[in-house]
Amino acid sequence: MQLIVSVHSFFLFVSVCFHAVTALESTVPVKVGVILDMNTTVGKMGLECIKVALSDFYASHGYYKTRLILHPRDSKGNVVDAALAAQDLLNNVEVKAIIGPQQSTQANFVINLGNNSKIPIITFSATSPSLTSLRSPYFIRATLNDSAQLEAITSVIKAFGWREVVPIYVDNEFGEGIISYLTDHLQEINARIPYRSVIHPFASDEEIVAELYKLETMPTRVFIVHMQIPLGARLFKKIEEVGMMSKGYVWIMTDGMTSLLSLMDPLVIDSMQGVLGVKPHVLKRKRLEEFTDRWNSKHKHEMELNIFGLWAYDAATALARATENSDNQNFNNLSQVLSTSTSFRGLSGEFHIVNGQLQSSTFQIVNVLGEGEIAIGFWTRENGFLRRLNVKKLIWPGEITFVPKGWVIPTNGKKLRIGVPPSTFFPELVEVIRDSSKNLSMVKGYCIDVFNAVMEILPYAVPYEFIPFQNPNGELAGSYNDLIYQVYLENYDAVVGDVTILANRSSYVDFTLPYAESGVRLLVPLKEKKKNAWIFLRPLTWQLWLTSGCCFLGIGLVILILESRNTSESQQICRSFWSTFTHIVHSNKDEVVNNVTKFVVIIWCFVVLILTQSYTASLSSMLTVQQLKPSIADIQELIKSGQSVAYPGHSFALGLLEQLKVPKSQMKTFRTPTDLHAAIQNGSVAGLFDEIPYLNLFQAKSCSKYTMVEPTYKTDGFGFLSSISLNQLVKYTKFLNEMLMINLWVFFMLDCRHSQ
Structure with a gap:
């Protein structure tokens, strides 16, 4: 029995080996060009990650019929060599796709070549938004568009209440690509760009310092730095040297520098303490940790893994999947397959391409501190900017912990x-x-x-x-x-x-x-009070007086009838009316025997209470209104009466009076409040037409002898x-x-x- 099993296992092993060899022999090689700057860390890392990605992919998908064969080329960091490399790959090697180039400035011409040859150009590091405007169906961006991070940056600016921002960017396609998008996003939060600082890619240290001194003389203290590492590192060293990495300044880096912070010299990082940065957030999953461990064991001392390496890995994986899924023998529909069918979980996270563009999800906001960075918050499209609860204080330039105001009044040594x-x-x-x-x-x-x-x-x-x-x-x-x-x-x-x-x-x-x-109003004196000895009769109308008298007589008759049994006939009438009257002034001490009479007396007490309270309130109101009644109702009454109105000299109130068609013969000016008060008292002027703060002052100094009348002509204030x-x-x-x-x-x- 054991012999039969052993023979069975042997034949099974031989069969598997045969099919594996057969599958290997039947694979279809697909030539793919790679254009990178081989002298840069990103270029070396990108090529290595592409190789590892293909090795990992085919190790787990051995049954795939296609195999990508890489043809790397060095662009040497310039546009011409990148274009020559692309032409060589397209015309001589006849590649079916190109991964690269590395820089946005190189990508423009290469994309045009790919468009003419109908070959997909896949970049994992060219981030300029201007490349999107080419509208090429053969351009696949396996990295984030730089404009995607601007919502995160403007959310930070809005959260800290800054109103003005100065962008500092490199003078090329990479730098200029985001400016129009940045302006639009800042306008949405009511912030503005008072000045744009443009620095040439090969600017000397003296030119950089001269530009920084110009920025120092401006009131804005919030700067967004958008450039790549070589120039950015020089810039921040000079920023520290001229004293602009100090209290009151705010520096924000875009993803181009923040994601590569680990590649910078420690001395440069030391000059960037307190700087904020924005970069894509990558969730730490088990697969990523395993890959990072493999990478560190082999390349830790050469180059540290970053987001561009992860995108290179995922871009190669996406191309390998698309090549296998292509139903065309010549692979002419690779671009269409990449744009419509690429969606998987890669090392960088959810790798989803829509219309040739990798979609963004979450950005991380970091604060440069010590030898590296600490995460202070995150931004998502759904929730905006969210601060981390365990980060109590941010460290700003100058080692301060309070939020800079972002603006100062430039003095240049002068008052x-x-x-x-x-x-x-x-x-x-x-x-x-x-x-x-x-x-x-x-x-x-x-x-x-x-x-x-x-x-x-x-x-x-x-x-x-x-x-x-x-x-x-x-x-x-x-x-x-x-x-x-x-x-x-x-x-x-x-x-x-x-x-x-x-x-x-x-x-x-x-x-x-x-x-x-x-606001502007008319101030007039209070109407002169006329003494009237009979004013106490005015609160109640004659109808109410008549009603009160009838109630008095009616209640008296009711008490007369109810109490007639307990008193002599000669006292009945006098006592009943006396009882009714005394309840108006004070409680009645005369004994009331009948319970029904007591009930009637209680009702009468309530009526008396209402009458006395109403009378008191009405009389008080009349006396008060009489004291506060203006002598003139409004400006139109003043014009009709032909009386004069005062206004202060050098005031725009004159123009307003002219708009109201006040005759010039009725307008007068006075130099002091004392002269004006005297003129109003002697009747030569009827009132003062001026702004409300002035009228309040004049009224307070005159011990409330005046009052303001409507309407109010609104102004915006002092x-x-x-x-x-x-x-x-x-x-x-x-x-x-x-x-x-x-x-x-x-x-x-x-x-x-x-x-x-």
């Missing part, structure tokens, strides 16, 4: 020149005090307090000085529009004062969000203005404004009481 309008009408808002002996000017007031308080809490020091916009007589040197135009002419860097945000002014300067609400963006100050002015405004009105109410 900011802040223009100040001298206010002659309301010095409480802005006042310029001239010291002739020292030839100095001191400014103070509410607007100045807000600006100083904001500047004090900024996380960076900004030197500035106030320069009054006045003539030798101490008066405003022109109008407010003239002052604003001085900022446009760059005679001032900014203006701080009671300046109203208007559309025509915003056309040539930038305003902050308003730090004080505003704001700081500059030829550069000051919007970073807005978040600080919001709560400071509330605090200072309350203190301001308390001060004026005290001033009013002292004046009395």
Whole structure:
């Protein structure tokens, strides 16, 4: 029996060997070209991973009839050699597909050659979005499009509240490819690009430093670096040397550098502490760990495995699968099979190609720290940017842990020149005090307090000085529009004062969000009170008086009837009406015997309570309204009455009055609130037409002898203005404004009481 089994096993072994040899002899070789930069780490790694991928694939798929035969070529890092290599492979070798080239700048011409020859060009490292615009059906990108990472980058920018970003990119197809996409993504989150920094691929160190010094003079402190390692490494070394890897700066690397961080020199990494980076996230699966162990055992000291090696492995696997699945003997439909039928779980994760493009899923956000990086969060299309809970603090350039503001006011060693309008009408808002002996000017007031308080809490020091916009007589040197135009002419860097945000002014300067609400209304004196001794009769109408009297008589008759049994006839009438009357004033002490009478008395007590409360409320309301009633209802009544209206000089209120068709003969200006108050009291002016903050001040100083009437002509309020963006100050002015405004009105109410 054992002999029979042994013979059976022998014949089975021989049969398997025969079929294996037969299958090997019947395989179809398929020539595939490989164009890479063999002197670079990515090129060497890519070729090695392609070889390992094919070896692994055919080891597990020995029954496949096709076998890819590699024909590697060295592009030597330039476009010409890449194009010559492609022509050689297509014309002389007659390859059925090409894996490569390595760089985006090389891919453009090679894709055109593949398109003309109808041969698929498969790249695992050319990431520029501009290659997509070629719309070649024979171009297969087995790597992520650079534009895919921009959503992750803009999510980070939005999460930290940065409003301006400067991209620094290499001046070639790789660098320029993402700029238009980056601009669109930033616009979606209301961020902008004030400047683009373009660096030539072969720029000298001096040219790089000159560009960095130019960036240093700009207010933006958030930079996105998009370039490849050789130039990027030089850039970051120079960034540290010029002092821009310090507090307040934000540096964000794109995938092109972040994924290859392990290939950088330790000295370069040391100069990048606090930099953020974005790269594709690769899940650690058992198969990947096994491959990594195999790789490290053979190549650890030569080159460390990265995402481009994984994509090269998966690209070779995808091509081997597509070649086997091709139903064409000449493999002319390889491109179509790759674009429509490539979907499997590779070393890099889910490897799914749609319309010739590898689809993205998750990006990892890292923070350069120490000798490497730490993951601080992830981005997915479904959930956006998610911070890791176990990472408590990020380390930013300068070894700070608080989030940089991303913006500063560039000083270049000079103080900011802040223009100040001298206010002659309301010095409480802005006042310029001239010291002739020292030839100095001191400014103070509410607007100045807000600006100083904001500047004090900024996380960076900004030197500035106030320069009054006045003539030798101490008066405003022109109008407010003239002052604003001085900022446009760059005679001032900014203006701080009671300046109203208007559309025509915003056309040539930038305003902050308003730090004080505003609007224009008419302030008129309260109507003179007329004393009336009979006013106590007015709260109740004659119908209500009649109803109350009838109720009084009715209740009295009911009590008369109910109590008639217990009293003598002579006392019945007097006692019943007396009982009803006394319940209006106080509780009745007369004894009520009948229970029904007691019930009627209770109802009467409720009626009396309602009547007395209504009377008291109505009388109080009449007395109050009489005190607060304006002397003029609105601006139209003032125009019809022919009375004059006051407005402050140099104010845009004049233009508004003209729009309302107020005759010039009815418009007057006054220099001080005291003169205006006197004019209103003597009847020469009926009211003041001005902005609400000024009216509040005038009303508070006059101890509420005036009131504002509708309508309100809306304006955007007071704001700081500059030829550069000051919007970073807005978040600080919001709560400071509330605090200072309350203190301001308390001060004026005290001033009013002292004046009395």
